[in-house]
Amino acid sequence: MTEAVFAETIAKDQRVEPRDWMPDGYRKTMIRQIAQHAHSEIIGMQPEGEWITRAPSLRRKAILLAKVQDEAGHGLYLYSAAETLGADRGDLTRRLIEGRQKYSSIFNYPTLSFADVGVIGWLVDGAAICNQVPLCRSSFGPYARAMIRICKEESFHQRQGYELLMTMMGGTQAQRDMVQDAVNRWWWPSLMMFGPPDDQSPNSAQSMAWKIKRHTNDELRQRYVDMSVPQAEALGVTLPDPDLSWNDERGHWDFGAIDWSELQRVISGDGPCNALRIENRRRADSDGAWVREAAAAHAARHQEVAAP
Numbered sequence: 001m002t003e004a005v006f007a008e009t010i011a012k013d014q015r016v017e018p019r020d021w022m023p024d025g026y027r028k029t030m031i032r033q034i035a036q037h038a039h040s041e042i043i044g045m046q047p048e049g050e051w052i053t054r055a056p057s058l059r060r061k062a063i064l065l066a067k068v069q070d071e072a073g074h075g076l077y078l079y080s081a082a083e084t085l086g087a088d089r090g091d092l093t094r095r096l097i098e099g100r101q102k103y104s105s106i107f108n109y110p111t112l113s114f115a116d117v118g119v120i121g122w123l124v125d126g127a128a129i130c131n132q133v134p135l136c137r138s139s140f141g142p143y144a145r146a147m148i149r150i151c152k153e154e155s156f157h158q159r160q161g162y163e164l165l166m167t168m169m170g171g172t173q174a175q176r177d178m179v180q181d182a183v184n185r186w187w188w189p190s191l192m193m194f195g196p197p198d199d200q201s202p203n204s205a206q207s208m209a210w211k212i213k214r215h216t217n218d219e220l221r222q223r224y225v226d227m228s229v230p231q232a233e234a235l236g237v238t239l240p241d242p243d244l245s246w247n248d249e250r251g252h253w254d255f256g257a258i259d260w261s262e263l264q265r266v267i268s269g270d271g272p273c274n275a276l277r278i279e280n281r282r283r284a285d286s287d288g289a290w291v292r293e294a295a296a297a298h299a300a301r302h303q304e305v306a307a308p
């Protein structure tokens with residue numbers, strides 16, 4: 001496959017497959033995005049994972065366990081997709097724990113009450129779905145196919161969060177206050193998940209041209225706000241933005257200015273929980289070293305025995 005065939009594949013909206021010829025920049029961009037996405041899923045297990053032992057009922061515990069396990073599955077699925085491009089999973093993990101590769105800013109915020117579990121499901125998984133449904137049509141085949149399954153599971157994640165919040169909103173005033181407090185803390189960071197504004201997004205233009213991304217960061221952010229406002233109303237919570245107002249002319253909700261300096265701070269390692277998240281990941285990696293060594297020794301032994 002040559003450059004012309006690659007260009008034709010993109011133009012015809014077909015999928016680029018791992019063995020096809022692709023520009024180095026395309027390969028690099030795909031590895032970067034898939035790795036960051038995989039890291040986000042794995043690091044993203046921590047904020048909610050902290051509540052598994054403190055879930056208020058067996059039912060809530062079973063749901064939360066299933067959700068966090070799904071996130072691990074998404075991470076593994078995505079690391080495999082990155083491997084089809086020649087990346088090495090061990091190397092990607094090293095880059096993560098050495099701070100050389102990013103993961104989503106959202107997972108650097110603390111979970112202070114069980115309402116945070118519901119709000120992560122509603123808002124964070126809601127933002128993830130909004131961002132990832134168009135990625136099901138992303139030009140790189142293994143990534144696009146991974147997104148189909150991942151989005152189905154994210155949709156269960158979002159529903160469990162919303163259902164938990166509905167239950168809490170029907171409870172005591174203290175429970176309703178917990179939900180509102182969690183919404184106040186997670187709303188703005190969830191808007192930042194979509195990335196910097198379009199005029200400050202260095203990767204968007206090329207990723208759109210290659211049809212890796214199908215919409216810009218700002219387009220998806222707007223879609224997310226439009227989707228979330230009626231959900232907040234149905235839930236009976238207030239989104240912490242006095243500038244939220246329906247704009248008849250645009251046919252969209254207007255919203256207030258986002259503090260982009262906060263996103264920059266969190267991405268560059270200075271969020272409330274960055275150090276803790278990475279430290280936990282580093283410890284998990286070193287604690288698991290013996291398992292990887294044993295598995296590799298077992299595989300080598302198997303090969304020896306199988307060899308004539």
Ligand code: FAQ
Pocket residue numbers: 032033036037038040041044045071102103104105106120124125128131192193194195196200201202203204207213217267
């Ligand atoms: N946090 O030029 P752009 C989940 C980086 S959902 C950290 O706009 P791009 C599910 C960006 O990577 C969360 N870094 O970049 C779940 C780039 O870095 P560079 C994960 C951010 O790639 C739910 C630089 O800034 N989802 O895990 C962020 O075109 C609940 C410049 O930005 C995905 O990864 C940020 N918020 O657009 C799990 C989706 N925003 O160049 C557990 C796939 C930007 O220095 C519980 N990814 N950056 O390497 C994407 O759609 C895109 O990569 C964007 C960024 C939209 C995130």
